[in-house]
Amino acid sequence: MALLPVVDAVARLLNAAKPIDATQTVPLMSANQRVLATEVAARLTQPPFDASAMDGYAVRSADVASIGTRLSVIGESAAGKGFAGEIQPGEAVRIFTGAPVPAGADAVLLQEDATLHPGGVIENTFSVASGRHIRPRGQDFSQGEFILHAGDILDPGRLMVAAAMNHPEVTVYRKPLVALIATGSELVPPGAVLGEHQIVASNTFAIAALAQSAGADVLDLGIVPDDTAAISAAVRAATDAKADVIVTLGGASVGDHDLVQSTLKGLGMVLDFWRIAMRPGKPLMVGSLGDTHVLGLPGNPVSSMVCALLFLEPLIAKLARLPQPARERSAVTGTNLAANDHRQDYLRARVIRRADGTLEAHSYGKQDSSQMKIFANSDALIVRPPGAAALPAGSACPILLLRDIV
């Protein structure tokens, strides 16, 4: 079977994925980066009353048209405790930022523009026009106004206005649930005392972090040995939990102990495709078990990460109604790059930002898909398309950023 090109494989996966319709109501404190499922209208008018924008004196502007006028201060209006009476000609009320403007007043004289005399009398050193330093009722928004909309991604500004509209909670789309199953009889969790021929299961932590950053909830189903019954039990646990995506780690290739595909098929998985024209990550498997997407990632740590970046991250974005990831950048290669074969190659690279802003990517020379230290030190993947000619240092090359470059 010919290997499927990466771009076709991603398109097949995303075309088959439907955004999640289910919603849930969450408190504002838990709503950052969630996707709104409803329109949100203001439950009140903001500000709810004409309010002072400054600390000073509420006055009748006609009284202070000329400098040097004396006014009697007859009371105080503070934020949360306004002045009940009405200002008459020749009177002023001490007022503070955010406080309601008393009846009769139509401007605020800054305290810097008033001289205080004994006996509660002020004298203006500046004149203020009608309306000056007053925030009229409803200047921000009005009750019933729709300010947030279904599909909006909640961020600090939107959460601020949601709270100001007097909503303690919002209705958002449910996050996709990604179940992770690490397969391999050699695997033990980090922190374990390793027996002979055992290795630490590291992939789960990388893929879980990637899935959470992409907007998913993660269900870690732990490590299962290379055993059909054990893999089946973990897959059933994932479907019982109503996972939207089951991600298996390892056992994706052709060895005698690579049982993931055969086990999943035995449980009813429909295989969509297997084996992609990419390096690393060739043995990636994609299928569906009922409505659940199944991604079988290769066990080699870097292969699993590259597959997760290329396939799991966009899948989560589509299910979650979030924008597709935008990791692509233009860079120049800082090293000579060899001609490529028929598999799209993803070279781990350090990236520096030149003084002119250009990104310069330095591929690690020797690298294979088991080398986690190189991946951890990599800022980007240089993308080498199938059949790409050799590139001398200084040539333009596309990269996928793994982290921000300062």
Ligand SMILES: Nc1nc2c(c(=O)[nH]1)N[C@H]1C(S)=C(S)[C@@H](COP(=O)(O)OP(=O)(O)OC[C@H]3O[C@@H](n4cnc5c(N)ncnc54)[C@H](O)[C@@H]3O)O[C@H]1N2
């Ligand atoms: N005859 C062939 N052999 C292999 C092929 C092939 O086409 N023909 N493909 C190779 C490629 S490419 C890859 S990638 C690997 C992927 O194999 P599997 O998905 O079956 O992975 P495993 O054999 O289970 O493990 C590979 C390697 O990674 C380690 N591993 C597994 N899981 C984890 C984990 N959760 N955390 C850390 N490390 C893990 C495992 O111990 C192995 O060392 O197949 C090639 N073989």
Ligand code: MOO
């Ligand atoms: O594709 Mo494998 O992922 O080369 O190591």
